[in-house]
Amino acid sequence: MLERVQSERTQSDRTMIEIRDITRSYGSFKALDNASLAIREGEFFSLLGPSGCGKTTLLRMIAGFDTPTSGSIAVDGQPMDGIPANRRPTNMVFQSYAIFPHLNVEQNVAYGLKRLKLDAGEEKRRAEEALAQVSLTGLGKRRATELSGGQRQRVALARALVMRPKVLLLDEPLSALDKKLREQMQVELRRLQQAVGITFVLVTHDQYEALAMSDRIAVMFGGRIAQVASPKEIYQRPVNRQVADFLGGMNFVKAEIVEENGASLVLDTLGFGRVRTDKPKAFVRNGGAATLGIRPERLRVLWDNATAKFEVAGKVVERHYFGEITHLIVEIPGLEKPLSVTETNDFGADDIPVGAPIRLGYDPEALVAMAD
Amino acid sequence: MTAIRRFLPGWLSSYAVLYLLFLYLPVIFLPIFSINTAATPKFPLSGVTLHWYEDLPRTPALIDATWNSLIVGVSASILSTVLGILAARSITRYRYPGRRAVNGLIMAPLVLPEVIVAISMLLVMLQLGLSLSLFTVVLGHVLVCIPYSMTVLTSGFEGFDRSLEEASADLGESAFGTFRRVTLPMVAPAIISSLLVCFTISLDEFIIAFFLTGTEATLPIYIWGQLRFAAKLPGVLALGTLLLFASFVLMTIAEILRRRAARRTQNEGGLYA
Numbered sequence: 001m002l003e004r005v006q007s008e009r010t011q012s013d014r015t016m017i018e019i020r021d022i023t024r025s026y027g028s029f030k031a032l033d034n035a036s037l038a039i040r041e042g043e044f045f046s047l048l049g050p051s052g053c054g055k056t057t058l059l060r061m062i063a064g065f066d067t068p069t070s071g072s073i074a075v076d077g078q079p080m081d082g083i084p085a086n087r088r089p090t091n092m093v094f095q096s097y098a099i100f101p102h103l104n105v106e107q108n109v110a111y112g113l114k115r116l117k118l119d120a121g122e123e124k125r126r127a128e129e130a131l132a133q134v135s136l137t138g139l140g141k142r143r144a145t146e147l148s149g150g151q152r153q154r155v156a157l158a159r160a161l162v163m164r165p166k167v168l169l170l171d172e173p174l175s176a177l178d179k180k181l182r183e184q185m186q187v188e189l190r191r192l193q194q195a196v197g198i199t200f201v202l203v204t205h206d207q208y209e210a211l212a213m214s215d216r217i218a219v220m221f222g223g224r225i226a227q228v229a230s231p232k233e234i235y236q237r238p239v240n241r242q243v244a245d246f247l248g249g250m251n252f253v254k255a256e257i258v259e260e261n262g263a264s265l266v267l268d269t270l271g272f273g274r275v276r277t278d279k280p281k282a283f284v285r286n287g288g289a290a291t292l293g294i295r296p297e298r299l300r301v302l303w304d305n306a307t308a309k310f311e312v313a314g315k316v317v318e319r320h321y322f323g324e325i326t327h328l329i330v331e332i333p334g335l336e337k338p339l340s341v342t343e344t345n346d347f348g349a350d351d352i353p354v355g356a357p358i359r360l361g362y363d364p365e366a367l368v369a370m371a372d
Numbered sequence: 373m374t375a376i377r378r379f380l381p382g383w384l385s386s387y388a389v390l391y392l393l394f395l396y397l398p399v400i401f402l403p404i405f406s407i408n409t410a411a412t413p414k415f416p417l418s419g420v421t422l423h424w425y426e427d428l429p430r431t432p433a434l435i436d437a438t439w440n441s442l443i444v445g446v447s448a449s450i451l452s453t454v455l456g457i458l459a460a461r462s463i464t465r466y467r468y469p470g471r472r473a474v475n476g477l478i479m480a481p482l483v484l485p486e487v488i489v490a491i492s493m494l495l496v497m498l499q500l501g502l503s504l505s506l507f508t509v510v511l512g513h514v515l516v517c518i519p520y521s522m523t524v525l526t527s528g529f530e531g532f533d534r535s536l537e538e539a540s541a542d543l544g545e546s547a548f549g550t551f552r553r554v555t556l557p558m559v560a561p562a563i564i565s566s567l568l569v570c571f572t573i574s575l576d577e578f579i580i581a582f583f584l585t586g587t588e589a590t591l592p593i594y595i596w597g598q599l600r601f602a603a604k605l606p607g608v609l610a611l612g613t614l615l616l617f618a619s620f621v622l623m624t625i626a627e628i629l630r631r632r633a634a635r636r637t638q639n640e641g642g643l644y645a
């Protein structure tokens with residue numbers, strides 16, 4: 001029997017980066033609007049959001065390339081106000097990688113070490129160690145222009161890690177790579193972070209990237225932080241429709257609040273009837289209406305005489321084949337929008353005819369209540 | 373259609389040959405007649421000699437003119453490149469209202485009639501009470517060189533990824549250190565290229581030098597003076613050949629360097645093997 005275990009983490013509860021009430025205005029436009037955040041030591045933390053949500057601005061402020069209009073940032077207990085980028089205990093991997101084209105790989109990696117005035121042997125040893133960490137041993141003499149995209153990224157990583165920063169900042173580091181390489185680098189980055197134990201702060205607009213790599217994620221919209229939680233919680237318990245929608249597909253069902261108490265909510269819905277769900281921590285009631293959400297993969301097709309404790313019945317109106325999964329659009333009487341259902345193709349979901357009646361089973365725990 | 377298509381390639385290549393002849397025939401005549409034993413430039417050549425070249429270093433006025441040209445060329449190229457760096461950096465790096473207008477105004481002397489520019493500069497110099505000398509020639513040459521300097525430098529600076537300088541700061545380097553270790557090495561080829569282009573232009577420039585110089589002649593002015601004597605023509609042709617050769621070499625090096633600079637600043641994200 002397989003046991004479910006929480007993954008073990010090396011991180012402490014100490015705060016490494018304290019972001020307090022940061023606002024950044026450009027005229028009347030606010031790139032960041034009163035954002036506060038505490039990032040823990042040794043944590044792989046992601047800032048996730050669509051372009052223009054302020055995530056890159058926030059990262060650049062931690063690095064010292066941008067100044068908040070108001071608010072403060074502290075790294076490892078030290079206030080960063082007025083401290084320029086070159087004297088901060090942070091290092092950055094740039095989106096363009098910013099590899100110095102007139103230097104070779106080794107010189108790129110040792111660039112920051114030159115300021116430390118180490119003796120030649122020590123400098124070389126540290127540069128080689130950093131190259132080994134990113135599996136580039138032996139490529140030290142290559143010119144920057146002779147590297148592939150993935151290699152350039154590794155050089156950028158080594159160049160930052162060799163400084164032994166307290167915080168490593170990564171600005172969309174994987175966005176320029178093709179899909180396969182990107183997935184490989186996600187695993188490697190995660191492994192590297194666990195090996196070096198440095199706090200990583202990653203900026204990304206790719207929800208799968210954030211889910212796959214992070215200990216915690218902050219989801220941002222319009223300069224505000226919408227939710228900070230573990231990948232699992234963000235995905236399964238999004239605080240609002242915006243967050244739910246940004247992190248993959250979600251079926252939204254209109255609901256009426258019948259009863260509300262400390263820990264749970266009772267909602268009346270059209271397609272799903274009366275349901276009792278956990279009340280989300282950040283739930284703030286806005287009148288009598290709410291939204292009930294369920295992820296497409298949490299609805300499963302009930303074959304033949306199979307039954308489930310909770311089920312809804314309807315009719316298949318569309319079917320889309322995606323190789324390993326099939327995406328069904330199912331009309332449920334009473335629901336204004338049909339439900340999306342994803343089903344793996346091992347039981348023949350790809351053969352369900354359009355127009356066929358269908359029953360869907362679900363676990364009530366998969367239902368998530370969101371404030372309207 | 374097919375007839376045209378069959379006819380066109382042959383016609384096109386003869387057109388191309390004529391075109392090149394038109395461009396380079398005068399240039400080819402210069403070295404040919406400079407090794408002619410006879411003083412009159414006429415075919416067939418009466419004999420081949422390097423006599424005219426050997427005579428050049430024995431002409432004191434020519435030596436003086438060469439020195440004057442070198443002084444003016446070096447000063448004008450350094451001055452216009454320094455001014456060009458400032459302008460090119462501002463235009464490629466910052467976005468501000470009037471950026472295009474400024475760029476246009478800096479490039480404009482390129483298309484102004486040189487004789488008009490020369491006369492107006494003469495007027496200005498006289499108004500300022502400056503006596504005509506090599507210094508006034510330098511000022512005039514800076515004016516005509518800046519557009520060329522700008523063209524070379526903006527092509528070298530453009531696409532300079534700002535995150536390179538940020539990366540340097542991020543790795544602990546100071547603003548000056550960043551300039552010395554990143555910015556300068558990256559743009560150095562463009563700067564050298566600009567120096568060479570400006571030097572070449574100054575070396576060959578006649579009209580402005582003619583109007584703005586006092587008693588000291590630069591090489592083109594010396595050549596102009598020599599043309600009055602028919603017997604001096606072969607010497608002028610020899611000198612002209614040398615100038616032509618020098619210009620050609622300098623411009624070639626400048627272009628190679630300019631391309632290298634452009635490649636350096638623009639290869640970010642390129643070459644994904």
